[in-house]
Amino acid sequence: MNENILRTFKVTKRFGGIIALQDVSINVPKESIVMLIGPNGSGKTTLINVISGQYKPDSGKIYVYDKDITGLSPHKIYKMGISRTFQIPLPFRKLTVLENLLVVARNVEGEKITSSLFKRKKWIKDEEELAEKAMEILEIINLDHLWDNEAGNLSGGQMKLLEIGRALMSDPEIILMDEPVAGVNPKLANEIMEHVLALRDEYSISFLIVEHRLDIVLKYVDIVYAMHNGRVIAVDSPDKIISHPAVAAAYLGG
Ligand SMILES: Nc1ncnc2c1ncn2[C@@H]1O[C@H](COP(=O)(O)OP(=O)(O)O)[C@@H](O)[C@H]1O
Ligand SMILES: [Mg+2]
Incomplete structure (x- = not known):
């Protein structure tokens, strides 16, 4: 596998009494598409926010290649080639x-x-x-x-594409995407994911994608991390992740 472009090591984030992230360690290898799944409230958006510098973790480390970026400002992190899109596009x-x-x-x-x-x-x-x-x-x-x-x-789907376009303006090495196809019709959703594949293959951009629409997105990704209650409960290939008992239980348990 390629070297890791992004790595979190035992990242923990609390909001008051809520533990949004507990010892979360993930790797994003260069030129790969990594997906985060998990029921609502699992900590997926918080992880994106911690990586992009919106929140500082309470403990743990975040690395870009081997450089420790933990606690840097969003602007500095952005300048290091980490771009993001938002769950709700705000053009x-x-x-x-x-x-x-x-x-x-x-x-x-x-x-x-x-x-x-x-x-x-x-x-x-x-x-x-x-x-x-x-x-x-x-x-x-x-x-x-x-x-x-x-x-x-623009239509909702076109706004999602525009978000990706905005993220590309900084020549990113990795794009963090929060629900890139939520609320988008299946045809355009697949088109968005085709663009993601092309960006990986032609421009060597890596992706960390949070998405609920497993039916559409799983088939495009390389590695999947499943989260529940702020923890990583499984990591596997897209065809195997769902058969982990802990993953099935997390979704059934809500
Ligand atoms: N800014 C915040 N203030 C307080 N609690 C938050 C904040 N952001 C997230 N949380 C809480 O952290 C947990 C994880 O939320 P989130 O990361 O949004 O989950 P997901 O994106 O997987 O649905 C939830 O319990 C949520 O209520
Ligand atoms: Mg979320």
Whole structure:
């Protein structure tokens, strides 16, 4: 197996008396698609939030390759090539599809307020290059024909694709996705997962995906971690994970 691009080691996170994560250790090998499953409240979203720096773990470690990133700010973690999408997409609804990608890029660079002509020219060139990059990304995810549509007019599935496009603007090595196909019709859901496969195979991007729709997503992934009550209860290949008694019991028990 490839080296691990992302690793958590015994990560624990509490919210008051609730133990959302207990000693969670997972590996995401380079160029792989890893899936997290588990009933509601298992800790899946919390794990994504801890990895991306939204929450600091109470204990445990998070590594990118061999670098310890535990407790770094979301911005620093993002700059290290870890991008994410959200369970509920929140595009800037009044901006166009293209502008939604450009806004992300500008946030990455920070606003450059300058007055000299030279710098202004450079700024224009940067903006042009960013727009080109954004259009290339829109082509990859088949949203290029909608580039000047207001994001608020996209379908739910197209907004999920736009989320992926926004995540791609930072040239990530890994994308953390929280429920990328929730509420999306099966045809578009499969299309989204086909894009994920292509991004892995053509751009060597790894994925950590949280998703309830096992029927659609399991067949696209390489490794599955099952969680329950904040713990990892099984890890296996997608065809075997469901036959673990603990996994079946977690789902039946709710
Ligand atoms: N910000 C928070 N404050 C308090 N409790 C939280 C917070 N986020 C998550 N939790 C709790 O942590 C547990 C795990 O939640 P979550 O990670 O959202 O689960 P999942 O994504 O698997 O449905 C739940 O009991 C949830 O109520
Ligand atoms: Mg969740």
